[in-house]
Amino acid sequence: MTALARSNRIRRTWWTDAVDRAGCTAYTVYNRMMLPASFAGTDVDAAHLKRAVQVWDVAVERQVEITGPDADTLMQRLTPRDLSQLQPNQCAYVPICNHDGGMLNDPVALKPRPDTWWVSLADGELRLWIAGMAEAGGYGVQVFEADVQPLAIQGPLSDELAARVFGEEVRKLKFFRHDRFAFNGTEMIISRTGYSKQGGFEIYVEREADAMPLWNALFAAGADLDVRAGCPNLVERIEGGMLSYGNDMTDLDTPFEVGLDKYVQVYDCIGGPALKAHVSNRRLMAVEMAGPLPTCDRLWPIMLGEERIGVVTSSAWSQEFGCGVAIGSVDRRWGAGEDVVVQTQDGPKAAHLREKFWR
Ligand code: THG
Secondary structure (H helix, E strand, C coil): CCCCCCCCCCECCCCHHHHHHCCCCEEEEECCEEEEEECCCHHHHHHHHHHCCEEEECCCCCEEEEECCCHHHHHHHHCCCCCCCCCCCECEECCEECCCCCEEECCEEEEEECCEEEEECCCCCHHHHHHHHHHHHCCCCEEEEECCEEEEEECCCHHHHHHHHHCHHHHHCCCCEEEEEEECCEEEEEECCCCCCCCEEEEEECCHHHHHHHHHHHHHHCHHHCCEEECCCHHHHHHCCCCCECCCECCCCCHHHHCCHHHCCCCCCCCHHHHHHCCCCEEEEEEEECCCCCCCCCCEEEEECCEEEEEEEEEEEECCCCEEEEEEEEECCCCCCCEEEEEECCEEEEEEEECCCCC
């Protein structure tokens, strides 16, 4: 394996020094910023995430701020998800589509204040798209990347750790809700969200001066909980069927082709007419694979006899389930139960299409 060459072009976060010191062994680049990808190895990291609690530097979840009197109108123009019933303290997972209905991003959106949205981006260029739409449509808003850096707490002991640092009230936060909690003489927005199925919170840190004090407070408070530095975990997220923009979907996929049907309710939006007319002929499925598996850094054809019926978009070896776990984009004519062959760069692997993910 070769190293990632660092430079100014690949932005550091407020915690990069601490993440290095904590033993990060691999980074990836996400929104032109450093995202830790491994500490003790994906398997060891996953096992620890499932039993204890981790602190994740997810500053790469960039917040595009849309602020002004037309912020709500523009936001509803940008997504086919119906935002009209959303509570002020609610987060929403929102597909964002181009005019063909193709997925441009799958962010979490929330309102830190009235007339202000934060669009918490997956990897992509969405700020330019939003700024362009605001300008072209003459919306009364400002659009910019806010200097907010999220830190996630994930794992079954997340509530205990968060309560020790932010107080018992944080336990009452419901899934995909946010609120403000005191820390270090300031208030921080915390949501019960995060890119794992193990539960936890995300803290939207707005001042660099609070970043290391928060990191240090979490590690001091969680010593007896075996708190460790961690990161979004490849195998855990595939076991849970959590999607990764750029891997499991691109602008060549509509929400219907990547299992996001339930977030398409409004057609009077960018991409709405295309989505209304759209007939999708493939969908994402769980794929169980025989190992050993090489790194999935290209699309792997899924073969049923001589016919190519889809591609594997992400995969990893699962120690917990004793098999390769994968996400595949498969022709709708074929469904769960099919025995298939996946062509990896290391040769063919026996595989099986499943109805459900592993958790
Ligand atoms: N949190 C925040 N911002 C983010 C992510 C996050 N930005 C980047 C990336 N992750 C965006 N993509 C996702 C993908 C899945 C989920 C959240 C963001 C997610 N999915 C739930 C699941 O699959 O179980 C379902 C959510 C729902 O149905 O409402 O949480 O993690 N701030």
